[in-house]
Every structure is written in structure tokens, then in C-alpha cells.
Amino acid sequence: MTGPDEPPRRRGRPPRDQARQAEAREKLLRAGVALLTERGFGAVGLDEILSAVGVPKGSFYHYFGSKADFGLALIEAYAAYFARKLDRWFLDERLSPLDRLRAFVDDARAGMARHQWRRGCLVGNLGQEIGVLPEPFRDALRAVLADWEARTARLLEAARQAGEIAPTADPDRLASHFWIGWEGAVLRAKLERGPEPLERFAEGFLEMIERRPAP
Numbered sequence: 261m262t263g264p265d266e267p268p269r270r271r272g273r274p275p276r277d278q279a280r281q282a283e284a285r286e287k288l289l290r291a292g293v294a295l296l297t298e299r300g301f302g303a304v305g306l307d308e309i310l311s312a313v314g315v316p317k318g319s320f321y322h323y324f325g326s327k328a329d330f331g332l333a334l335i336e337a338y339a340a341y342f343a344r345k346l347d348r349w350f351l352d353e354r355l356s357p358l359d360r361l362r363a364f365v366d367d368a369r370a371g372m373a374r375h376q377w378r379r380g381c382l383v384g385n386l387g388q389e390i391g392v393l394p395e396p397f398r399d400a401l402r403a404v405l406a407d408w409e410a411r412t413a414r415l416l417e418a419a420r421q422a423g424e425i426a427p428t429a430d431p432d433r434l435a436s437h438f439w440i441g442w443e444g445a446v447l448r449a450k451l452e453r454g455p456e457p458l459e460r461f462a463e464g465f466l467e468m469i470e471r472r473p474a475p
Contacts, residue, residue, distance in 0.1 A: 285323045287313040289337045292330060297338075297379040300389050301331055328394045331386075335397070338382045339404045346408065350415045357419035358470060361412075365462040369455045372446070377453040384443040409435040416469075425469045438465055 291312040295304045306327055310317055324330040349364040372379065383404050390398055409432070416431035425434075441461050448457035 281323070284313070284315055284319065288315060288320070288323060288330070289334060292334045293338050293341070293382060294379070296334060296385060297382045298375075300385055301393060302389060306330075328396075331393070332396060332400055334382065335386070335400045335404060339407065342383075342404075343407065343411070346411050350411055356424060357415050357422055358424045358466065360415060361419075362462070362466070365458060368446075369449075369458050372449055372458070373455065377450055380446045380450040381443060384446055387443070388447075405439060409439055412438055419469075423471065425471055429469060434469060441465060 288309060291309050292304075295309060295312070306317065306320060310320055320330075324333060345367070346364065349360050349367060352360055352363065355363060383401055386393065386397060387401055390401070412435035413431040416425065416429070416434050419425045420427060420429055420431060445457045445461035449455060
């Protein structure tokens with residue numbers, strides 16, 4: 261008990277320890293995302309992730325209850341990162357709506373090239389393993405894809421309002437079509453180690469939806 265003139269004692273760990281813990285957790289998530297966008301969940305062991313960031317194995321379980329919990333946290337972290345990326349391009353009002361979509365495609369292509377086409381999409385990679393992953397992963401991945409589709413549908417609705425696509429176009433269906441095809445294109449680009457699948461899909465999608473002026 262403190263006296264009347266003594267400052268109250270702080271309970272728990274000091275703030276500096278909390279900052280270190282938050283930093284270590286963030287490093288684990290960054291390393292996990294990097295490795296899982298390159299390889300699958302089953303192919304990456306905890307020891308490899310811990311070694312990459314210099315965190316002892318015992319400390320890992322201070323941040324995550326299990327590898328499955330870690331995987332769900334990775335999905336959440338990747339979803340937040342990718343939502344920011346989509347907003348960066350999809351909300352850029354300096355460009356027309358369809359040019360924003362083109363800018364996103366260009367940025368994704370540059371990002372894959374920067375990593376020599378070894379890294380793909382964490383959501384797509386995990387989706388290919390869904391048969392052997394814990395069941396909560398399915399709902400988490402579906403929620404992420406639904407969010408991406410909703411953001412894309414809003415962009416395509418803006419394109420419809422701007423007259424860039426047909427007034428009868430269904431932005432929700434087109435957004436779903438885009439992400440089904442885009443995930444396949446990312447997989448093929450990673451397989452072929454080149455941009456052609458991304459370019460072919462993006463060009464085909466835009467040719468399908470874009471209104472052309474009458475001759």
C-alpha cells in the first residue's frame with residue numbers, strides 16, 4: 261500500500277516491455293506473411309519463422325496459443341494490409357474508376373516482380389490448402405474475399421455511374437468474377453515466374469466490361 265504522498269505503483273509489466281512485446285509480435289506476423297505468400301501453411305514450420313526474427317520458441321506461445329492461432333492472426337494482418345493497398349488505388353479520385361483498377365494491377369505486377377515472382381497471395385495460397393487447414397480458416401478466408409469483392413464492387417459502381425461500363429452491368433457479379441480470375445492469374449504468374457498471366461487476365465476483364473465509344 262502506498263502512503264498519501266506516494267505515487268501509485270503501476271501494475272503489470274512496464275510500458276517498455278509492452279512495446280518490446282508488440283514489436284516482437286509484429287515481427288512474427290511480418291515474417292509469417294512473407295513466408296506464407298511464398299509457400300504454404302503446411303510447408304512453413306514455426307522454427308523457420310522464429311529463426312527469421314530471433315524469437316525463442318517459448319516466447320512464441322506468449323503471443324499465440326498455437327500455430328493455428330498464428331495462422332488466423334496472419335490472415336487478419338494480411339487482410340488489413342491488403343485493404344489499405346486497395347484503398348490506395350480504388351479511392352484515388354485523380355484517376356477514373358477503371359484507371360484505378362489498372363493502377364492496382366500495375367502495382368501488383370510490380371510487387372510480384374520485386375520478389376522475383378516467388379510470392380503470391382496469402383489468401384490464395386491458404387485457399388489451396390483449405391482441405392487440411394483448421395475449419396476456422398475457411399470462414400476467415402471467405403470474409404477477406406468478401407471484403408475485397410465489396411471494395412471492388414464499389415469501384416465498379418463508380419465506373420458504371422461514370423459511363424465507363426454498361427448501365428446494366430452488375431458490379432457485385434463483376435467484382436466476384438474479377439477476384440476469382442485474379443487469384444488464378446496470380447497463381448499462374450507465380451508458376452510461370454512472369455507477368456503474362458496477370459496482364460492477360462486484366463486485359464481480358466477490362467475488354468469485357470469497358471464501354472467503347474461508337475464508331
